[in-house]
Amino acid sequence: MQASTPNKAIIYWLLSGAILILAMVVIGGITRLTGSGLSIVEWNLIGGTLPPLSHEAWQVAFEKYKQFPEYQKLNKGMTLEGFKAIFFWEYLHRLLGRLIGMVFIVPFLYFLLTKKLTSWLFRRLLIILALGMAQGLMGWVMVKSGLVDNPHVSHFRLAAHLTLALALIGLILWTVADLVTTRRQGTRRSSLYRPALLVLGLILVQIILGAFVAGLKAGFSYNTYPLMEGEIFPAHLHGHLGSLLQVLENGVAMQFAHRWTAILVLLAVGWLWYRARYTVLLPDAQTLLSVLLLVCLLQVALGIVTLVKAVPVSLGVLHQVVAVVLFSAALLLLHQLRHCTSR
Template sequence: MLASKFKYTKTIRSWLIVGLIMLVGQVILGGITRLTGSGLSITRWDIITGVIPPLNAEQWLEAFELYKQTPQFHKINSLFTVQDFKFIYFWEYFHRLWIRSLGFIFLIPFIIFVFKKQLDFYLIKRLVLVILLTILTASAGWIMVQSGLVNRPWVNAYKLTIHFVFAILVIWAMVKTIADVYLPSTNKINFRKPIVSMVVGITFLQMIFAGLMAGMKAGLYYPTWPDMNGEFIPDVLLKSANWSWENMINYDTYLFAPAFIQLTHRMLAYLLGALTIYMFFKLKGKVEGISKIWLAISLILVLAQIVLGILTVLYVKGKIPLFLGVSHQLVGLLYFMNMLFLQYSFRKNKA
């Protein structure tokens, strides 16, 4: 069902696009924060006072002393100086500041537009959903951070994945809102074609495994391609005794979970690549307008994503390469958004 015939202003349309761009930026900043090991540098979540970073040497030492109490400092970064700490603090601070800015840029205009009656009830409902999901994402983020402040020097992989999935759901809701506002035109195609929905579903599943890959640092264990340390299927996965929930939980002390997650992530990537190529050739002569553009972009993005994934694995040198890792995450997110826009562009325009 598409939005009503309510005419949205150019300002509102542009505001929605800016909101989507900022949401994508927030996810990418989260990726940078994770890859630089910065996520646990700020040990408190102060919604108001946390906007102001340390401003002098005494405040920096105070923040550093709090960080010294974390497992990450004791087990990994015990040689850190204040200067080293400032680097990781910057990324986590920027990550939190961005979400605060997003709330400011998104929430205040929303209230103004509602007050001026420039939004209909349909769009208000959609945007309230986006706001609620954003709050849930932020809450899951803090729960995730807390999981790394006790015992383990890293955040819990499953809590990180929940945080990431909530962020993806926020973006999904925003894409749906924008698609409804812009009212895509009708295509001469069976609107119930299952291939696009299938690719969207598998892509969402792949995003879940991407979160687990990141949380478990699974990419570090098998930095080879096309094999996995000389094996197509790691030997640890071929032993039935290893298939237990306990091994999935203890992913940082036993190899089973990282091997399973990385193998599944690779297989899903190959499947998505094949399905996207099939979808492109099946639909390219049947779609028109903006749908044709979304379709072409989907093929470009999936091929780029596979290449980036391979390069990221091959260039692992004790840690995930920052540029390749972030690029891999960004292109994957763009591919998912592109597929959503493609799917929504196939709906009949009832306006």
Template sequence: MAKTPRAIFEEVQTGERQKAAATGSIDKAGQGARGAVRLWLIVLFVLVAVMIAVGGMTRLTDSGLSITEWAPVTGAVPPLTEADWQAEFAKYQEIPEYIEQNAGMTLAEFKSIYWWEWGHRQFGRVIGLVWALGFAGFLVTRKMPRGWTGRLLLLGALGGLQGAIGWWMVSSGLRDGMLDVASYRLATHLGLAFAILGLIAWFTFRLGRRESDLLQARRGGEARLFAGATGLMHLAFLQILLGALVAGIDAGRAFPTWPLMGSGFLPPDPFQLEPLWRNFFEDAGLVQFIHRMSGYVLAVLGIVVWLRTRRSPNAATRLAFNAMLAMLALQIALGIVTVLYSAPWQVAILHQIGAVALWVLILRGRFLARYPRLQSVRGASR
């Protein structure tokens, strides 16, 4: 039987082959349980954000040195008997913080700071367990999206490193002459926490969109806006590290005046320590001054980036940077109030939580600058 000639525009692929090429088939291969992985990351994000707040309260209550040993496994069990409590208290009584600052502290007072530090460490163990169970579960059930194993393994590795850095930080406060942890180690510890939080947020943003959508969206990305948001992200991270240096030496209480520092623009005698480099970490006036100046630069850059978004054709991107600018203004106001009232713990912890919110909003704006949401001619996002 002779074959019927095909028309010029006849569809060549038919039947099963045509179904395989249907729209969205590229997203069906190797995508795994993207929604479940994203939900797991959201849980991790909330836990890490709470952990940052708990860490801030641990510092504000001077509880961080109450546990003088690093026991990742056995340390999960707190003292259970009176003899156990006396033994822990005896260890604390041997460190400089007790001898020079808290001499005469009662066992009941020691318990209150001990529970803060124990809770902080226990919360870290919970985060590690949630990561391990989720990661193993997705691997065993073969629900891990293609290309995500290494990224999610990185989160676990950074979490383990964070635990080690936490002890490195605490150990610095146990040495002779130290009443608190070394400020630069505190900055390292907090900086890594924000880096982990940022990675979780970025991964969550990516998993919220199909890979094909991201590929298409990147073609319409706004390169200059993305570059500006990247610079803003880096400066915000630097400001977070500087804030940790301020917190590490209680520099927030040094000059309760604004906009001047005392009676002048510069703090008095900002370079009195020897060698010179110590002033940038240990002089309360200079450290607070640098934190203030960096904040002003961050505010200016934030406004510049926001003004650039006014020309963006993408409504979701403009909205994201509106939220960023509003949070930036609130964070600056919280910083000023923190200084004027000599850093009361209620305001100080709000300032730290504000840093978390601002950090995530900057990352969200940066993500939408790289991967704008598609929208119709009428402006409705898709």
């Protein structure tokens, strides 16, 4: 049941949390693209809040890093100053994770104790908190996958980590939309609801493929577009991808899938926009649909430039941010289409 007078403090709190999670995604992207994600080799929830504060403490952290494959196989001979540079981004990523936890838990307890939470909102917030804890745990599980013989995190775990971030942002935005939306009498689900759900699903698949590409470092393999060094699909891979697992673990195959799923998403969004011309929609839904189309066009163009430029950090991170915006626009449009037309 919708709250008749939405609590602005709760709405602002939730939106601030979503913004912080987006910042976490940005710093996570920088951490990955700068090769910083395996610089902190242990998880210490309390003691890890402060960075090394003395030369001796830095030496201890550096010596721990030297015991693991990334240093031994990729960064042999790295100086202490070089270690400090990669340590910074991973430390900032973890510190922001701790801050997000505090930003959620402390106000949640305040709103709970002051009885400002309705029953449905309380249950929704518990799910958000559970997802937040799962996100933190998955982050460490992901890092652990790179502390073994192969000094690279599992792209499957990277995709799970990003998907949990999207789930958090999505559930927060859906909750805010529930709080601010007044359901009108006599309305019903739009005929565009299922097509919009399909578009949202395709966007999510595309983002997961992007995580696979990132985790496999496949963005550096073929930096021409639309062909891959003159071929639609590299001939040398024919006959070498016998199983689904082999496909999912092959960076070139994932780059190919990511390239063409982007076009599929763009066509699906264009089709949805075209169909909406013959459907009665409320102004908010019409605005979101236009935003969705414009962001999708921007994201495809940005993806092509990022690929051709061989994934510079700035473009790679921006591409990831726009992906979150695209996902959010599609999700909010879906929310609007649940109860937006009397036809």
